[in-house]
Amino acid sequence: MQRRRLFLLALVAIAVATFFLSGAHEFLTLANLQAEQADFQAWFAEQPWRVGGGFFVLYVLMAAFSLPGAALMTLLSGALFGLGWGLMIVSFASSLGATLAFLIARTLAQAPLERRFAGQLERINAGIRREGAFYLFTLRLIPLFPFFVINLVMGLTRLPVRTFYWVSQLGMLPGTLVYVNAGRELGQLESLSGILSPSLIASFVLIGLFPWLARGLVALLKRRRLAARYARPRGFDYDIVVIGAGSAGLVASYIAAAVKARVALVERDKMGGDCLNTGCVPSKALIRAARLAQEVRQAPRFGIEAGEPRVDFTAVMAHVHDAIRRVEPHDSPERYRGLGVEVIQGEARLTTPWEVSVGPRTLTTRHVIIASGARPRLPMLPGLETIEPLTSDNLWQLESLPERLVVLGGGPIGCELGQSFARLGSRVSLVQRRPQLLPREDEDVTEVLAGQLREEGVSLHLGWRAVAIEAGPSHGDAGKVLVIERDGDQGPERQRLVFDRLLVATGREARVEGLGLEALGIETRADGTLAVDETLRSLLPNVWACGDVAGPYQLTHASAHQAWHATVNALFGEVKRFRVKYRNLPAVTFCDPEVARVGLNERQARHEGIAYEVTRYDFSELDRAIADGQTRGFIKVLTVPGRDRILGASIVGHGAGELLGEFTLAMTQGIGLNKLLGTIHPYPTFSEAAKASAGAWKNAHKPERLLAGLRRYFAWRRRGRGEGVASSPGASRGVSRR
Template identity: 70%
Template sequence: MRSRRLLLLLLVAAAVAAFFFSGASDFLALEALQTEQVRFHAWLEREPVTVIGGFFLLYVVIAALSLPGATLMTLLSGALFGLGWGLVIVSFASTLGATLAALIARTLLRGPLERRYARQLERINAGIRREGALYLFTLRLIPLFPFFVINLVMGLTRMRLTTFYWVSQLGMLPATLVFVNAGRELAELQALGDILSPSLVASFALIGIFPWLAKGLVALVKRRALARRHRRPASFDRDIVVIGAGAAGLVASYIASAVRARVTLVERERMGGDCLNTGCVPSKALIRAARSIREIRRAGQYGVRVAEPSVDFPAVMGHVHGAIEAIAPHDSVERYQGLGVEVLKGEASLISPWQVRVVTPKGEQTLSTRHVIIASGARPRVPDLPGIESVEVLTSDTLWRLKELPERLLVLGGGPIGCELGQSFALLGSRVTLVESAGQLLPREDAEVAEALQIAMGEDGVRVLLGHRALGVVADAAGSALEVANADGHRELVPFTHLLVAVGREANVTGMGLEALGIDTRGNGTLDVDETLRSVLPNVWACGDVAGPYQLTHAGAHQAWHATVNALFGEFKRFRVSYRALPAVTFTTPEVARVGLNEREARSQGTDYEVTRYALSELDRALAEADSGGFVKVLTPPGSDRILGATIVGEGAGEMLATFTLAMTRGIGLNRLLSTIHPYPTRSEAVKATAGVWKNAHKPERLLGWLGRYFAWRRGAGRVTRG
């Protein structure tokens, strides 16, 4: 196989070299073709089969080898053969050449590139799996990408070549017609004044507006195909129905109402979703209570003498629930009704892309809507471990019902949720053991970040077992324990009174009729949507945890804006979601905050980078507060101040991260951050100090050398010489 691939590569290289060294590229220049046009027509009359066959073969070779000249050849076909024959010749020659180009790319490049650029190619393969031949048809019909690029890229995918051929034949036909017709008009140009003839102007104007016309045609085809499968109402009662009143659903409803669209929000449980009731709000309230214990214990280093704190756990949980009650009005039914949103309490399911059935305590009703936004969120995933059914399993959803402080808490999972809650309960007085199957905490972060957190959690009393796989739960009269095994196969029983599972979350996608409508899920269980958050159905969108890939409140809000704006105004403009500057914070002590790439991700993507580090032990505010652990780490392209990503470990890391997030969003480099005035003494000065470290590492040594000589000369020039 390898020798055949090498032989094909040599043949392609030889053909490309022959094309350029033979002067064929010069022959295809417009001036040369105009000179030879009369002679060509005479040759065509004498030997039509030879001329047409030769032109066909040349076009196939140019397309197959991705050589320049395909567009000019298409124009030329209209000039030489007229609209009818020119269209037939180019249509079949271009399709055959494109298929050969895809085959060459598949043979030579697909294997190596799939291994190196698996993530990038997966996006294209996902489009093919989602829309099949229509995906390629759209690319062909809307010529936003060069002809040869589509050939080569599609050759790297898993699409069958037979499908590639007939879709290309059909999809390229309209554009071919437009260009062949323009070539025919050019051939009939007799005088300079004919350039302004209506037919010629119209032909080239059609080339310019064709992509927009084709885009509209594709949208029309999709809508018609959808209408054939499902009965489309003649009119609609609403513009948008939003399913789920968590962070994403609330933002989507707010935006739709703000632009005076008629929107209905359906929620089956509590307004505010996980973030308000079981996630962000209660966890941060608990973390604050736990942090106060650390502050009390550290008070002695500031000269304040206090006794060991005593924890009233029911009062702590009262504080947690009080925080929920204080924020709940922001997400309440009353507030959103006041904003113009119709709020329904009930179970929602899709009957068709335009009809949503809502079962409420008062009965059932069917809503007709132009668009549906699914924001149904996610729930904690509980692994199927042997014996786990014999114990009560706590999750981030059910933890807040606790009445007593767990004596022995076993946390399964070393991600952000497991680390935050495990450290907090250890400070509150529980004996906490955390089990993580990976070799570090926070597996997505750099090793040094995880190591700093592990040390801090150990100091707070958390026993951390890394690289340990959970085998099952053992429960008997003596109590409960989790059996774990390390990489060497050594087994251990870890006793517990309470088991908290924090191994991830799974999207809520069942019970809404999505399967019947053909809305698929990805391998991780989230809804399969494109970069504009649209599903396979053009009017059904998704955002938040149910869509992924980031299950963060602010990520859901970010997506909600895109889903809503794309739904309401997508006929004019659709926006792709960018996660390049998406921040994330783990609210442990020390806090771990990151935006953009870290070193782990940069290496996996093959991105070149350099690292700028600043230790918080150099920061005056941190030294004054005797809390100087941690660091700031910024990644930039070699020699550039453009920020690829920033990671901060330490007190107030989440607040400091906002500056780097803004800088990445607005294209602000480290040079401009250095020139920004920061108040002294604050934690935010660490941002400017990091920029200063980068600047010092990139100072112009040669220029500074010349400046040193200049100042030395200036100092010497002022001396008075006495005889």
């Protein structure tokens, strides 16, 4: 087997080398072959089987060895053989050549690549198992990748050879027909004026329209496949039914109603979702109270004696719930009904792609948008079942401040809540499996936050993993113990952390159960989120998803960004669909100091192999930060080497989330640091840090040759030359020489 694989690999290499060394790639141009067209057609008339067969064999070899020129050969077949013979030759030759390329890839690379990329290939195989031949048919009809790429990739899957051949034969036929016809029109040109002939123009217009037409055909075929499985209603009650009234669902409903679509919004619990009730609003209210307690402690730095603050935790939680109540009307059923949305309370379940049952009622709809959100993920931790762990969902029902709090998880939620409880008076220990907080951020950024947390008394256990929960250390101790472990030089090391309450902040998982998705064939990814494409469409062409249930970012503004795309694509996707882009998506962790980022950081740039330059500006150099005593932190901007193009910005420091907006705007609108430097900022403000960062970049890119020339110019001017007056000492005193 190994010898056969090496022989085939050598054969492929020899064929490719022969193709280029012989100059065939230079001969196969339209100008060269058109000059020989008359002779070729006479030859074909005399010996049709030999000439046609030779062209057939040449095309098969080019396709089999993935050589360039297949598209040109398809055009040439129409010019040389005409539409009928050209279509027949190329249709069968391309399918046979593609199948040979498929077999070559399978023979040479399937086994080693399956071992290395088992997970990725399994997802492709799952798609083939789910859609069968239709999966390949859509790629053939609408080639998202060049055909030779499809041949090679499919060779690494479990797709049967026979299926690959007949689907390729059928799927490539429409495109082959369009190109052969265009080649036939080109072959009939006798002068440049013929380029303007209606038939030739129509042929090339058809080439341009073909992907759009093919996409419409695929959509139609998908709808027909669905109709074959489910009874499609003759009419619909709604244009869109949105499942879930969190940030994504609210935005989707608002947009649909704004364009006068009929929309129903189904929510099983509270309007506003996690953001209003258990996430953004309550956590920021808690953070504000905790920050005020810390400011009281720090008052002596400014000459004000206030003493240790007395924290009334019941009043703090009352402030948190008051914030929820004051924001609640923005997300209320009354407001959305006033906007034209029908708000329905109850559990939603898809029975068909067009029918959603809510209790005894069935809603028929052209499209469904799933925005069911996410919930805290609980780890598989022995002993966890013996306690009632705190999460970001149930934390807000606490009635007393925990004396000893252990936080499991060092992401944004764990850091924000851990610091807040420490500032309110809890003894907090934070356990993080990875060696740094906020693993997605750069290490120098998180070091600033870690230093602040340690100063405030938070005990950080970075690089430790939770092993088990055990009973407390003594009979009289009501607390429990979290056993943690890490790998040391002498073997595993263990510690025991006593706690009164355990806050689990180890991530969130999508809410997908109970929606009837499995019965409809809508799959989830490895992380539990719904499998949707770049336009947020699921396998079913009229079922969409946005927000936390779709991932990959569990942020309120990311949910709103996705909701716009899902709604617009659902309502107007027949005309134009928009892909979701996340490059300029900002993210903020609301600790003190705040951590904010937009675009790439150094960790991501290195991972993606993107070259970058770093410009850094420390808040210790900013006048307003010095006056306010907020000098901890910095701004770090990544730019394209030698160019004024921002790749990303990371900020750690006071008000980092507010400062991030200027960099987000700059990246979104294509504004460089030169323009930021040229923008007037009020003094003294923290916003000046953005301008100062731009100034640091400019200083590192100053034109040294020009400055050296200016230095010589001004030295020449100082010597009095070129001033239009005498250069003697007396001239400067108004004394003329005679």
